[in-house]
Amino acid sequence: MTRERRVALGCLMVLVLAAAVGAGGDPGIPLYEAARARYRALDADGPEARNPESWRAAARRFRRVADEAPRSAKADDALYMVGICRERAAALSAGPADRRAAVEAYDRLARAYRDSRLADDALFRAGRILEGAGDRAGARRFYERVLRDTPSGDMVGAARRRLRDLDRPTAVAGVRRWSGPRYTRVVVDLGHTVAYQVGELPADPNAKRPPRIFVDLRPARVGRGCERCVAVGDGLVRRVRVAQHDPDTVRVVLDLEEPADHRVFPLEGPARLVIDAFSSRSASEDVVARVLREGAAGRRPFRVVIDPGHGGKDPGALGPGGLKEKDVTLAIARELASLLREREGWEVRLTRDRDVYLSLEERTARANAFGADLFLSIHANASPSRRARGIETYYLSPSSDRAARRLAALENRGREEDLAEMEHILADVVLSAKVEDSRRLARAVQEALVDELARSVGPVRDLGVKQGPFYVLTGAVMPAVLVETSFITHPEESRRLRDPAFRKRVAQALAKGVEAFARGRGG
Numbered sequence: 001m002t003r004e005r006r007v008a009l010g011c012l013m014v015l016v017l018a019a020a021v022g023a024g025g026d027p028g029i030p031l032y033e034a035a036r037a038r039y040r041a042l043d044a045d046g047p048e049a050r051n052p053e054s055w056r057a058a059a060r061r062f063r064r065v066a067d068e069a070p071r072s073a074k075a076d077d078a079l080y081m082v083g084i085c086r087e088r089a090a091a092l093s094a095g096p097a098d099r100r101a102a103v104e105a106y107d108r109l110a111r112a113y114r115d116s117r118l119a120d121d122a123l124f125r126a127g128r129i130l131e132g133a134g135d136r137a138g139a140r141r142f143y144e145r146v147l148r149d150t151p152s153g154d155m156v157g158a159a160r161r162r163l164r165d166l167d168r169p170t171a172v173a174g175v176r177r178w179s180g181p182r183y184t185r186v187v188v189d190l191g192h193t194v195a196y197q198v199g200e201l202p203a204d205p206n207a208k209r210p211p212r213i214f215v216d217l218r219p220a221r222v223g224r225g226c227e228r229c230v231a232v233g234d235g236l237v238r239r240v241r242v243a244q245h246d247p248d249t250v251r252v253v254l255d256l257e258e259p260a261d262h263r264v265f266p267l268e269g270p271a272r273l274v275i276d277a278f279s280s281r282s283a284s285e286d287v288v289a290r291v292l293r294e295g296a297a298g299r300r301p302f303r304v305v306i307d308p309g310h311g312g313k314d315p316g317a318l319g320p321g322g323l324k325e326k327d328v329t330l331a332i333a334r335e336l337a338s339l340l341r342e343r344e345g346w347e348v349r350l351t352r353d354r355d356v357y358l359s360l361e362e363r364t365a366r367a368n369a370f371g372a373d374l375f376l377s378i379h380a381n382a383s384p385s386r387r388a389r390g391i392e393t394y395y396l397s398p399s400s401d402r403a404a405r406r407l408a409a410l411e412n413r414g415r416e417e418d419l420a421e422m423e424h425i426l427a428d429v430v431l432s433a434k435v436e437d438s439r440r441l442a443r444a445v446q447e448a449l450v451d452e453l454a455r456s457v458g459p460v461r462d463l464g465v466k467q468g469p470f471y472v473l474t475g476a477v478m479p480a481v482l483v484e485t486s487f488i489t490h491p492e493e494s495r496r497l498r499d500p501a502f503r504k505r506v507a508q509a510l511a512k513g514v515e516a517f518a519r520g521r522g523g
């Protein structure tokens with residue numbers, strides 16, 4: 001072939017190739033889209049999502065993309081999703097196989113697709129998985145690869161922090177707790193986040209030991225001034241003990257009155273570990289207890305917890321003229337509570353009814369302890385742009401878009417980077433959240449707000465129902481949403497938020513939304 005012909009042929013092939021790709025010639029894309037659609041269906045909560053085998057099947061569908069179309073533009077996304085799916089399976093199963101498969105997928109992504117925008121996330125997640133499993137040396141190798149192989153990725157800061165803290169013992173500073181009938185939340189305050197393992201021990205009558213839940217934190221030391229034994233005595237948890245189990249490990253033990261279900265998750269900024277214990281008494285006993293408590297003819301009340309965002313030392317977002325989010329949210333919450341209390345058979349509680357600081361974990365602890373049927377956290381939005389305006393409602397999700405993550409970081413009083421670190425952990429918590437009901441509640445509230453306010457005060461911008469990694473929704477066992485009622489940073493909306501008549505209208509609209517939701521579930 002002459003050089004000219006070769007060049008011409010080369011050009012032709014490039015054109016053909018470009019045309020093929022442009023016309024959907026990437027065989028990976030339809031495979032990926034199909035896998036993605038099945039993943040989304042699985043992600044909506046249901047019995048399928050609680051079966052690790054479903055997640056393994058989802059992982060296989062994504063793996064096909066990378067195996068059959070390794071050059072596809074979606075091959076790296078697919079491998080990332082293999083990792084995510086196997087992590088979801090790992091959260092539901094005991095063995096190490098799922099964790100190992102997730103690490104392998106992330107490792108393969110980072111090796112085969114070095115320039116992928118997901119390479120740093122994949123390496124970081126692999127590190128977190130190994131760290132969680134107690135393999136600090138393995139974790140270190142992955143964190144170091146984040147710095148070396150993806151120096152411009154946005155996980156560099158997080159990887160550097162994990163490397164700094166990996167072998168540095170955390171100080172266990174103390175224990176806080178909240179109780180309700182059949183529910184206890186214990187929060188362990190830490191110097192920084194470290195790996196932890198959760199276990200159960202049955203009652204040991206010979207040694208006069210009750211059933212126990214324990215959490216081993218490693219590397220850790222009992223901090224100076226940390227109470228070693230905290231009496232609880234709420235009928236479920238007898239007491240909490242904190243001890244240096246071995247030179248590297250602090251063990252936190254919950255001595256139980258009876259065997260209990262549990263769930264453990266960490267929060268960042270400041271670092272703490274949340275341990276929820278739920279009475280595992282059977283549902284039939286539950287009915288008996290309820291009849292005894294409320295009378296045979298008594299119907300269980302519909303319980304609502306309204307959470308006015310922020311408070312005390314945390315003013316929330318600030319508007320023009322010194323308007324504080326914490327005051328706006330409290331005023332709306334009070335109005336809403338008094339409206340809902342008029343409904344027969346409804347019990348309504350506020351997480352705070354005055355200007356006081358509450359931690360985010362305390363807010364859901366109160367709702368869980370109360371046995372609430374729904375949890376509504378009220379907020380006012382903020383943006384660096386004075387033009388941002390409108391109403392939006394969120395429910396909990398570990399993965400969300402950039403804007404949602406930014407807002408969540410603001411509401412969590414934490415860093416956006418911490419949320420990236422938290423995502424895989426939140427995935428476990430979301431498994432036990434009422435995702436489908438929360439989405440329905442979010443829609444009901446958002447629709448009512450937009451419709452009512454459009455009628456009574458004029459045009460409002462409907463920013464829609466969204467998902468975000470909000471701490472205040474994390475660990476709620478009932479449908480839970482966070483509503484951003486307006487932008488406190490927008491001149492016109494801020495003026496409205498200051499007006500008692502507008503606050504009342506917002507409360508009326510929220511009441512309609514909550515009632516629509518309750519009707520839908522036969523409440």
Ligand SMILES: [Zn+2]
Nearest residue numbers: 309316379380
């Ligand atoms: Zn807020």
